[in-house]
Amino acid sequence: MTIPQRIADFAADLTAIRRDFHEHPELGFEEVRTAGIVAAKLRAWGIEVHEGIGRTGVVGVLRGKRPGRTIGLRADMDALPIDEQTNLPWASKTPGVMHACGHDAHTTMLLGAARYLAETRDFAGTAVFIFQPAEEGLGGARAMLADGLFERFPCDELYGMHNSPYHAPGIVGVKPGPAMAGANFFDIRVDGKGCHAAMPETGIDTIVIATALVQQLQTIKARNVPAAAPLVLSVTQIHAGAAYNVIPDTATLTGTVRYFDRAVADMVTARMQAICDGLAAAYGVEIRLDMRNVFDVLENDPALSQAMVAVAQEFVGEAAAIKSDIVMGSEDFADMLQVVPGAYCTIGHEGTVPLHNPGFVLDDKMLPLGAAIYARMVETRGAA
Numbered sequence: 077m078t079i080p081q082r083i084a085d086f087a088a089d090l091t092a093i094r095r096d097f098h099e100h101p102e103l104g105f106e107e108v109r110t111a112g113i114v115a116a117k118l119r120a121w122g123i124e125v126h127e128g129i130g131r132t133g134v135v136g137v138l139r140g141k142r143p144g145r146t147i148g149l150r151a152d153m154d155a156l157p158i159d160e161q162t163n164l165p166w167a168s169k170t171p172g173v174m175h176a177c178g179h180d181a182h183t184t185m186l187l188g189a190a191r192y193l194a195e196t197r198d199f200a201g202t203a204v205f206i207f208q209p210a211e212e213g214l215g216g217a218r219a220m221l222a223d224g225l226f227e228r229f230p231c232d233e234l235y236g237m238h239n240s241p242y243h244a245p246g247i248v249g250v251k252p253g254p255a256m257a258g259a260n261f262f263d264i265r266v267d268g269k270g271c272h273a274a275m276p277e278t279g280i281d282t283i284v285i286a287t288a289l290v291q292q293l294q295t296i297k298a299r300n301v302p303a304a305a306p307l308v309l310s311v312t313q314i315h316a317g318a319a320y321n322v323i324p325d326t327a328t329l330t331g332t333v334r335y336f337d338r339a340v341a342d343m344v345t346a347r348m349q350a351i352c353d354g355l356a357a358a359y360g361v362e363i364r365l366d367m368r369n370v371f372d373v374l375e376n377d378p379a380l381s382q383a384m385v386a387v388a389q390e391f392v393g394e395a396a397a398i399k400s401d402i403v404m405g406s407e408d409f410a411d412m413l414q415v416v417p418g419a420y421c422t423i424g425h426e427g428t429v430p431l432h433n434p435g436f437v438l439d440d441k442m443l444p445l446g447a448a449i450y451a452r453m454v455e456t457r458g459a460a
């Protein structure tokens with residue numbers, strides 16, 4: 077089976093939509109323009125629209141020709157705080173904000189599926205199109221859930237997807253069961269005693285303490301976590317000082333812990349707190365740790381994972397397959413899968429620059445395939 081001809085016919089429209097989103101990226105919970113375009117297009121296609129869910133989220137509801145089950149499809153809309161360096165004609169026009177993770181493509185592919193299904197209506201049941209804000213660590217999925225997403229729009233199954241420059245074009249993969257890591261974010265503040273840099277003995281050097289803290293935190297994975305337990309602890313920011321000749325009063329560190337076992341993550345938090353307390357006592361300072369959970373572990377339903385692979389195989393053949401490898405990255409679609417069973421796939425595309433990089437370039441040729449897989453999930457699962 078090839079991509080439906082109707083989707084192929086409007087592939088150029090999908091590219092134009094995606095590039096427009098790329099030129100005008102918006103950060104989490106600020107997707108006002110993006111959400112407005114999504115809502116307007118859904119309405120133009122005769123789809124029932126609900127706005128303001130989870131602040132800037134949009135939900136479209138479309139009923140097929142025959143009674144059946146309700147299938148949810150989800151895409152994310154937010155961009156990242158990155159200054160784009162691609163020099164493309166459609167590069168971001170917003171300084172310091174870029175679609176470096178492909179959410180512009182996810183939104184476009186779901187719009188493509190919505191347009192196709194609205195034109196054909198040749199499916200059983202109901203399709204629910206979920207356009208989620210703030211996936212990049214700001215809790216957009218949880219915000220939509222708190223607004224009663226699945227109480228207002230009950231779904232029997234739920235599906236999502238992500239572009240992947242790490243796989244060849246057309247490679248579609250789904251990992252059944254635990255597939256993507258849960259994530260905690262942390263902030264650490266060290267309060268010492270500032271002084272003149274030429275007289276360090278008159279103060280307590282927060283930079284020395286902060287760098288010692290980074291080194292000590294890295295021992296947790298090596299010496300406290302079982303070797304077979306997947307876990308990553310990364311310090312991603314250090315901020316201290318503003319002058320050449322001043323030892324600063326404070327230093328702050330931020331980072332993330334990625335895990336597949338909540339008990340292991342809790343143990344890591346306890347060890348981090350103990351290390352902070354120990355260094356605080358040793359140096360005579362105050363060190364405060366703030367740890368918060370931002371993503372659940374993403375768990376794909378095994379049977380529905382196979383169903384998604386089967387649909388993808390209709391378009392790409394054996395290039396769609398069950399994956400065996402877990403991913404230490406996180407995705408807040410996991411929070412929705414805690415409520416509704418479903419599956420999440422990756423779609424490979426051209427390009428060698430990784431996600432979250434200022435030089436990332438998305439391959440627009442993947443858009444019709446993503447739209448077709450989304451649409452076909454509704455056509456096959458609504459009557460299941």
